[in-house]
Amino acid sequence: MSYSPEFLLESYRTMKTIRLFEERVIKEFEAGNIPGFVHAYDGQEAVAVGVCMNLTDKDVIGSTHRGHGHCIAKGCDVVGMMKEIMGKAGGLCKGKGGSMHIADFDKGMLGANAIVGGGPPLCNGAALSAKTLGTKDVAVSFSGDGSSNQGTVAEALNLAVVLKLPHVFMFENNGYGEGTGADYAVGSGDVAGRAGAYGMPSAKMDGIDFFAVYEATREAVERARRGEGPTALEADVVRFDGHFIGDPQLYRAKGEIKQLRADRDCLKHFRARVTGEGWLSDAQLDEIDESVTALVEKAAAEGLAAPQPDISELYTDVYISY
């Protein structure tokens, strides 16, 4: 398989944007500039980007509480995201959603979702729209190993098969449902295999390998566009941070995170692969690093400088009419 330089550069830029964005969010959270609960996506970038590089703006995704990476990969504006996460006016959702509820329908981003297992049933609906309206668009639900234990997801898997919906279920298995190990909580230890039990084709891949995710998703998305129904994918990924920012992570083994950052960093993996293959040079990637650094700096500065929402916003947007 060969990839164009444009494709590779865009993929790297998006992954790097997620990484630096999350590192900045962590910094701003620790500085007290971000209210509430925040769940960082760094470490899982290859999944969000590997999936979304297969999608158009008309395809839709549903996301999770750990959703910043999915938003960025689907094309959401990072300045608007940073304002949203800071709860400021001008945020993508006017500061009324926050980290766990960012959405941008214009980009096909149907929403982060703070309910584990909340998104897959909704993505069935988006897939049903595509099927009913004959658009050939697809829906991708991102959810985690934890969500695979939810009844909503079981129901969604079955309905997707029954109605042959163009829906790709991407399960990001980062080894933890909050502070409980997937090895313990996923009874069979086999998330993709569960989908198979509902009659859905499935595949597993190493989620730190951008190319593995991209290719598996490509096949699933093409299958969905051909009207052949849903696919479940399980990506084995790593969680660099806690369940939430500030999580002391006492449940993790000593040295585990350090080891993961050294051995299982998808960005390092990507750089080694594309330079090793001679597809891109280090200089090209370094240049992207610089411009992404500047972009994230701008997002943080604009987020910090943005005004608070007007109190009148408390009362708007409950209904379209009432």
Place this chain on the structure above:
Amino acid sequence: MNNPQQVVTPPQSGTSSIKTMREAINEALHQEMERDPTVIVMGEEVSGGAGCQGQDDAYGGVFGLTKGLMPKFGRERVIDTPISESAIIGAAAGAANTGLRPVAELMFFDFIGVCFDQIFNQAAKFRYMFGGKARTPMVIRGTVGAGLRAGAQHSSMLHPVVVHTPGLKVVIPSNAYDAKGLLIAAIRDDDPVIFLEHKLLYDTKCEVPDEPYVIPFGEAAFTREGSDATIVAIGAMVPRANAVADKLAQEGIHVDVIDPRTLAPLDDEAIIESVEVSGRLVIVDEAHERCSLAADISSIVAEKAFHALRAPIRKVTAPHTPVPFSPVLEDAYMPSEDRIEQAVRDVLGA
């Protein structure tokens, strides 16, 4: 209150006929699916017979409300689902976000217990959480109420649960005419609408226009008029309140009977205007008393029309118990005409 414009009367033009509420709802669904190709109907046995060897459209919904839709509009738009309420409501909400107008049937509204997250955490909150960008034009239909000996898990009146939830509109018709106009309004509405059908009303009849029409939300109907007292009644309690009003009228006691028709939005102005004149209020609500619409309306009137009250407000509700199965117990559970009449006499005598 004498407000003839708000009395339920069929429109003067066009043909009409006597229809049951079941027929009126079925007709509304047919007409809206005909009018708008993005309207779909989904739920358990909304057609029936999928994957079976016998007849298609064998059920048309367990109460026959969706009968005939599948033969006319096909299985692509009239979707039999597995018994998976979260999947049904989630798919309806996601489809509403992306270009369809789903009418999802929850069969018995008691089943919100297994899909409530998709209703109150998802569909109801999208518009607000996402800063005004989401549109979720969906209708969730379900039967409510006691009286069919259906037992505790198929007989609840759970409207207070959804009325309490910002982002949802809640409709509960008391007659066939309102049911048709309100359902058409619900399907055309751009917000999520909970449409509650009392199972005791499905076979009640009245004159219903043949053509489509819309009854706007937030406009109560005065089903009886009189200035001696005000009865607010909800759903299947409206015919009972009407019967009480008719009986009292023979004694020269004339009461307003107000049917809010939609509980969110609620036409509290109509209630207050009536109480300003009558000074006496009875609220009949088949929900349990605590946090019921009866309690809600009572508090609204106490706050906004306290000066007009000439007697304590009386609430006639179900007791704080699950719905019993035994017909004797179930009949005692539901607000009866006798209890309503006694409550009116109490406020008149106070």
